Amino acid sequence: MHTLPWRFAQFHHRRKVPLHWCRGVTPECTSAQPLRHQQWQQILLGLRDFRGQTVGARKGAAHWGIIVLEALENNDLAAWVRESPSVFAYTGVLTVHAIGLAIVVGVNTLISFRLLGFAKGLPLTALRSTFGAVWFGFTINAVSGVLLFIAEATKMAVMPAFIGKMSFVALGMVVNHFMKSRYFSDTKSVQAGVVTPLARKLAWVNLVCWYLALITGRLTGYPDLVTSWFHI
16 A cells, blocks of 8 residues: 655645544644544545545545545556656646647637627637537547646545536536537527527536636645635
């Protein structure tokens, strides 16, 4: 069994956590009374339910969730992404991830703004082909995102901002699919340039989802700030 990496202990930022979680990685990892942040970690990893009761059959540091996260973070590929000085490692993967997100958010913004009445000179029929670009950018994000996740799996898996980001990304892709299947599949309306009320509502939801995904994604770099703001 590998010990949890120092990043996991650092994530707590002077918060006391149970000794078996860090197993002596830092002096700060000592037994203490339960904290709200600790309870969230245990809920997310399946060690507690939402009533705060310990799940007896799954408690302890050997819980499968922690084992899986440790295995992901300690494999050779994750170590290369995290520790290699190569420009193609963490820096390169993060750059590619940002490019993919720019494609997804940019194209979704273009579609949504047109449905909300901006750039009326742009034919609605021309937007049909842009949905392929969204999936292209999403594929880039998915591959690069997996690499970034495994590089710091124990940290990211319990980070509220990361969970929020993934939720908004998933919802954004669902809304994007509905825009294509529920509106752009209506050939008559699209060719006539008629934007239905449903299309406008989906456009608003689409914008909200993707820009919240951007914000929460940026906040993953500031876990202590999120903790101080929301006390989680």
